[in-house]
Amino acid sequence: MNISGFSRHIFWSYKDNADIPAERVIKQVISSGEISDFITLSKKIPHHKIIEVLKNWKEKDRYKKHIHFMNKVILRDDITAQH
16 A cells, blocks of 8 residues: 555655555554544545454554544544444
8 A cells, every 4th residue: 555645754664665555554554643644544545444454453452542533533424334
């Protein structure tokens, strides 16, 4: 996946043209991103994919505040539709 459009600090160890799997991008953005990165993520990756990755993320307790924000503010419509 193309990482242009995200804050540079999130992917500092990757080359600009690196092809990164969507799951890795989601986790990197949630763990290290700014609000603008969350919004960019929601525009680049289908919401159902983001929700799936967040549900299956083993270390999600460490980032629970970031995940909660993503769910309640950015993905609010899609989260309620899945319940």
